[in-house]
Amino acid sequence: MAIEGFHPSFVFLIGAVVAALTRGKMRSLVMVATPIISFAFLRGLPLGDSFVFEIAQWTLTFSHRDELSWLFGLLFHLAALLAVIYSLHTRNRMEQVSALVYAASAIGAVLAGDLLTLFIWWEMLALSSTFVVFAGRQRRSMAIGLRYFAFQIVSGLCLLTGILLYSNSGMSLELGRLDLTTPGTMWILLAFGIKAGFPLVHTWIVDTYPAASATGTVFLCAFTTKTAVYALARCFPGTEELIIIGAVMTCFPIFYAIIENDLRKVLSYSMINQIGFMVVGIGLGTELAINGAVAHAFNDVLFKGLLFMSMGAVLHVTGKSRGTDLGGLWKKMPWTTGLCIVGAASISAVPLFSGFVSKSMVMAAAVEQGHTWLWLILLFASAGVLEHAGIKIPYFAFFAHDRGLEGREPPRNMLLAMLLGAGLCILIGCRPDLLYSMLPYNVSFEPFTTTHVLIQIQLLLFASMAVVVLMKTGTYPPELVKENLDVDVIPRLGGRALLGWLRGTFAQVTTRLSITVLERIPAAIAGPRGPGQWQLSSNWRLVLPGLLLVMALLAFLIANLYG
């Protein structure tokens, strides 16, 4: 069914308002109906530009429909529907409402026809997803949410700076291919890179996703990073720098994933690794590579969503997500175990599961262009994916040591969402033509050649054998309750040191300054016959010199600007 005349994102926004005003079964109904109704409007969008508004000198194009935006629009509707079904049992109004706004923003961003409209949705994406993190309602949610928000805000500021510089150089803001030599485009690439989890700015992913609620993470893992992948595919196809960035992304997280104990954190590192494959595909820039990157993004939302859902189900039932606390749950949660294994097989690119039909496109594109070293790196990363997501996740959660945990299958809605996700993973794995027919370029690619299937099976089997041998010989690193430092140790410890300094030395100096300048000197001037010595409260003693300094700086700036 297709309905014309309304923007899908606004359906989600209305859905969010209605969900906020309703409760119980009514809210559940609204939550499920929203993505379905919105999808009808997505189908009704005309090809090319629509919903175009002129505001001052700017033209805002809220809908630009082509193959790429249609595919991501469809994907985000699917993801929203699955995540909504998965979270039907919760009564967390803040999470459910902000999740709908979050989905609206992601859909708005992929439909945007110009950079300014993209920026508007980009910021909404940041804000709404932060509330999904806050809604985790854990002790740490607020601190983690603020750290997450800081990254998203920086990304937004980079995008805005880029857009202003780009626009100032006389370029049209229409969303399309950008050249890195044009002013401002580096900022735009950085903005996309932060949201896509480029190396060094990736830590928000591993910091946030394991900390949100079981249901919140399923929303979070679908939208932000894939919106960035879409933006990269739209604006920077064939940008060679992305090949190196993507290759690094495929490799470094797999080392962390092996030693990480929290299984949701393992999946977060795994997500960076998978986005690496997409970024490589976008960097290669050929029609086959772009198709591969986009198809892999589509599949990743489904299988990574499925894996996060299965770990969320374990967390929901047992309250635990760490490898050291879990194990032996397969008898109590057979359905969840089976569905998790489908996700694990899909991400590991086992033939007949979804990952195989898209990852092999990126690999084939790398070989086709003669990037042998890149192909070897991607092959290495593929073996690594099998190890951490294909074996480690299901093994430590459901098998390994039986910890005697109380367990049962999760609520039916959770199982249904997982079942639908798993069904799609198998469907795409067995009938890749369904996905291929929707890809941006018309390229014929046959994944099920004897060579492709054989080499993939060989790689996976021997990688599995290596894991078994290393485990049996005790060489495989055991699960340990540890905090593994990542590059965010620098800002986090640096921030703490700065805070300590502000509270310590800086506070002493400002307090002394306050006492001298604002209390003793006036008292001395007034003399013994003055109105009596007055004292500031300790807080004012601390803050006043800072305020005076800021005011002096402002005065200096204003004097310079207008003087």
Add this chain to the structure above:
Amino acid sequence: MNDSRLKRLGTATILLAIVCAVALLLDGAIDRHLDTEAEGLFGFYCLYGFFAIVVLVFLSRILRRIVAREEHFYGD
């Protein structure tokens, strides 16, 4: 109980080893389409898959020594 579990684990490993051997032998039996020189080596993908994991695990052990700290390192 423990013995039977060990046996079962043993059987699974033996089965995996047999399947691996068959996959390796198929390398010689099937005429593969080659895109790169390296692929021409007998059992290239088997060796690469196996040693990729070995290298990965050893490097991860080194990484753990460098980055692992106590659980509440950040105080939360």
